[in-house]
Amino acid sequence: MSSENVDTRSRILEATVRLLDQHGGLVRMGDIAKETGISRQAVYLHFTSRTDLLVAATRFVDEKLDLNARLTQSRAARSGSERLARYIEFWGDYIPDIYDVAKALLLAKDKAAAAAWHDRMAAMRDGCRAAVEALIADGDLSEGWTAQSATDTLWTLLQVGNWENLIFECGWSNQQYIDRMKVMAERILVK
């Protein structure tokens, strides 16, 4: 039966996430196997490659987080400016939850990993675009921006690398990240 199969697969994913949260990035297939309590080769019975596993791990974490529920606040916003603020809150709450796994994916430098990362970032960009369009609908996008360039800007502002820098290098709290990011986005984009 495949229920045993699915179970092992989940155990591998859980072990992967656990290890990544502890050691960030530098986790080997052998470590994961050990943590799961199976042989290294057994991991390859469930995932074709390390990247495949990492991609599955990010999806696995996403599923637990119920992103749609988290996004309702932003989607229900009644002004563009509010939508922008709620989206930044969503994102600021989300990053810490996926950071370790996402980071590992980013560090894996093969093409499949890059493509998977690209996909995630494209999805995030859609959220930025929606916020920018809500601003435009209100006539609140400030001078000098097109929908495109404003989306580019917001999207870039919210890059994981910026969060990483502000949290780990600058020592900001996550709340500071969210609050100040809202201020920045507001000042840059809102009329």
Add this chain to the structure above:
Amino acid sequence: MSSENVDTRSRILEATVRLLDQHGGLVRMGDIAKETGISRQAVYLHFTSRTDLLVAATRFVDEKLDLNARLTQSRAARSGSERLARYIEFWGDYIPDIYDVAKALLLAKDKAAAAAWHDRMAAMRDGCRAAVEALIADGDLSEGWTAQSATDTLWTLLQVGNWENLIFECGWSNQQYIDRMKVMAERILVK
């Protein structure tokens, strides 16, 4: 004599920069040796490790660029706001010149490479801090920022990852990067 030595060393560095500019990041020691016209082992007679070579390559490029000359405009600025603008121009002109080499250093994930990158970023932060302090001296730093948090923000805004995203993912020209970055920094930080 060591002049032959120095000469070979320079040829290695030139070959390294050339290859990194062409193929970005994925350049092996053997490739560099081949491009230089020497054996792979000879490279190790001049550089103790790949990271050592990459660090030397960034310095090598820096030396050619005469950073002090490029920075005089910013340092001579007569207002905080102008200093900020000139610094962003300096940085925006600088990144394209070192991007490929810096990127390779960033991709090398050992500790020495991380430390070298950290140093470069710390130097860039000093420039940000100077601009922020010039703003403060003019009484022009906008509400809500301390010298520290404003420096954090500007520093983060100017991260290479943001340039990379805007140029390669969003398709901005370098001039657009500079102009819009000035607008952003101004709106965020200047009263």
Add this chain to the structure above:
DNA sequence: TGTGTCAATTGACACTGTGTCAAGTTAACC
């Protein structure tokens, strides 16, 4: 009671890239 299936195990192995080591070559310099 056997038979087939499927997950998992074990151990060997190919491959890539870094870095090391030892012995030998080449050329310049005295």
Add this chain to the structure above:
DNA sequence: GGTTAACTTGACACAGTGTCAATTGACACA
């Protein structure tokens, strides 16, 4: 002619990924 230093050649250790083949053990079905 002999010394020195840069360089060459080829072999090798090491880490980590991914592959392969033979085997074990459990469970299901008949």
